Amino acid sequence: MSKKLYQVLQDSGVPLDYRSCGTPPEETTDREVKREPTPRAGKLRDLYYQTLSSAGNEFPYWYTRKYMELDGEIPVVRRALALKCAFSHLTPTIFPGELIVMGKARYYRGSFPMPWLSEGYYMSKEDELYQAALDKGSSSADEVSKFGSGGGNVVRNFGNVISIAGKFGIRQEEVPAMLRVARAWVGKSVDDVGHKYEQMVPGYDIKEAIMKSVVCMFDSGYTLPQGREVINHYYLLQYGFDGLIVMAQEERAKVAGRADGDGLVGMNRLYNYEAVIHVLEGIQTWVLNYAREARRLEAREEEPVQKEEYRNIAECLEWIAHHPPRTFREAIQLCWIVHVAVLNEDAISGMSPGRLGQVLWPWFQQDIEAGRITEEQVLELLECQRVKFTCLDCFASMGVVGGVLSGNTFNNLSLGGLSWEGAPASNRLEELIIEAAINCVTTQPTLSVLYDDKLPELFLLKAVECVKTGAGYPAFVNNRVAMEFLMHHYGPEDMNLEESRAIAIGGCLETSPCSWMLLTLNGKEYPIPGGSGQPTSVGVHFISLPKILELVLFDGMDLRADLRVFPSHGKRLETYEQLFEQVKTYFARAVEVLSLANNIQHDIWRKNNMAIFNSLLKPDCLERGHLINELGYRYNATHNVETCGTVNLVNSLAALKKLVYEDEEVTLDDLREALRENFGFKTATEVGSYSLVDQEKKGGGDLYDRIHYLCLTAPKYGNDDPYADSILKEWEDWFCAICYEYESLNAWPYYACQISVSTHAPMGAATLATPDGRLAGTTFADASLSAYPGTDRNGPYALFTSATCWDHSKSQNSQMNLKIHPSAIRGAEGARNLLELTRAYMRKGGFHIQYNVVDSRMLRDAQRSPDQYRDLVVRVAGFTQYWVEIGKPIQDEVIARTEYEGV
């Protein structure tokens, strides 16, 4: 029988399931902190667990119908009217027990495609989907209940439900219309128009090869044109819908026909204000439609408590559809409406609510003081809000939703940090937000503590208590390092110290520029933070660093795809320096061609598909009369270069340097052959799995055992070993600097962004074996600074020293995941130890750390019996996800990570 990888590693003394700092208890240990939400939130969460991810056609139908009527209209007004029509026609659905209402679509966990961004997928699947729609369906409870495993993903057709990409279900009777709507966008979508022009970029053939060989993961211009940014609630909280409409009408009158010294886009302000008014009116109608539905339900309801709740919902919506909120309940509902409206405007992942506990503080403080609400009621609202956030789905292109995002939507809520004056900004409401996250563990919103030494100990210990639930949040983010990055990168756009203190995290881990806005409530002033930058989900996303190295070793050829990606470098790579230089050369070439093509895609997006609602929320669009496409935002230098597989690159370079160039234990040719032959293992395709644990040796595949052993035992990042760490430092110093040599369409430089999301699985799947001993097709190390599973053997502090050998403030982020056994942080002493561990990393200059508190044996059991673990969550890269909704390669990678038994 073929040997499995884990047996080979065990025999080599480098086992996969490595445990550091002790041994776990004999019995599988559950997480220490386990609480229950309020009955109301619990019921709503249970309903979520039973809910399938469902797509509808209402929004795309009405958007397309209106858009196509308006040929010849000014693009921004045309888009605004299409959005207005779509929002106005969404069917409202309210479920009993909900306190916070409204959603993306009429389903509990609803979403919809946006073919104006890209229709290619539907067209390529047109026949298949159409035939599926025509097939006579049947349905039964049995069929429905089969979909328990896989969470809410609709993994195949059943009954009258058609599966799209194994994720979303759509009703059979809506499919032909969905396809007809998609067809209307052929040649008009951002994807199609962008493709027409991006082909004019010199070297476009390289870009195509890069995408085919999965050196790069996706084009952001038509997949996720917005996101990984922080929303701004200020304008609607301060002025309300009516106030903003009046403001836009007044500004429209002031600028009509006037260039005011700007011959290029000065005149556009008229059309922009007109567009703003239409979109606000559309969203207002959407809110009022929900109010009417609440009134209808109230009229029919006989149960007095539920009847009153419908009445309260109606009254709340009827007020905030026009006016600024008066109470905490109205304010939290309005913030939710703003959030969903932004998400419905575009395909967005990572729209963060920002420092919501500080934004909502004025209403919380005044309502509590006046006795209008109790903390228990606030807690219940916060738990209900968690369920609403978790119901959000993102319907982007298929490879993005599955391969990159693992179905996550990354609504990151930031906590703590500093006030504009430099005082600790945490407050009682933020403690309740953490409490709600402890009671009601869900994937959204994820939480990030903006760590500063000034933050109160009790607040930080509350955060640690939440970590002990195993939810993977809050992540700890270094506030000082983030501010340094903002000051450095956005300094040329006038970012100053005070403003940098408004920082919040956008998406899973993107340091985002924010601003303080002075809110007035009942005559009292409150500076509240909110996003003021363009999306940071945009740019060159993601470049696979191990794949770049592979192309260097094989002279620009992708052997897996039998495809020439880069022109031959023709070098014999006789020195390590020559090798490393060629890695940089290919990387730079990839960024060059991808950034140019990307600029074109985003330019098409901003010309035809610009954000209107999100724009009007951001300073200083309303004041200037310019939206995102005319750089109306306060900060516009947000395009970045994202990488994946940093640690595998570093470990591979360390192995090459040591084994080939210094010790001459292996020739480069022999190593190349071993990589081509996957160190004597079968290919992942042959095994039928891309998971680490499933890899098997070929019969007679012992030829490369010696080389494989040398590669596995070569110096590795994560052990405070200067040999590997110096390579990481050289790479980071070069990479963070080189990004500034590329210019975005906004005429600002790119910068470095280092998160993996889920790309380490598909990118690993497309990469041969690597010189660090990793096998072909298997996942890379996750995040950017997590050690490769099982290779960090000197404890967490050695890992921290390795990780902080370079200046993290030169990059938008860096990412570190640690897996800790629940028993290692048990009790009050364990909590203090975890806080001290976190503090140690922050003080060393680490940007980010987060913890998976879990017994790996529980994860293995969850793989065997997924139905028993519907609510089990784990942390992957920068997000928390339900175990049953992530792919097996990522599951295996999480299991394989080093488990720390003590801290």
Add this chain to the structure above:
Amino acid sequence: MEQTPKNLDCRNYAPVDVAKGFCHLRKEIVLADGEACDAFEQLPKCKHCAKYTPGEEAYLGTCAASPTRPMTYPDLIGVTCEWFSWKET
């Protein structure tokens, strides 16, 4: 022949997902394609509208509310449609 109404065609049905929903009257989860009960109340959809004309292709039709007679589909919900009017039966 008139088809038996389904739950998803009822005004009291709140769709949880593509397969099931909540019945506001019975206060329980019911299957979308399940047979509606005696309290069934028709949810307005394009196929019930006076301005709707069925097309030749399955699940497609046109809307006469606009001079261009745009494409629509029979199960598009008309609750928020300003042009919806019940077809005379």
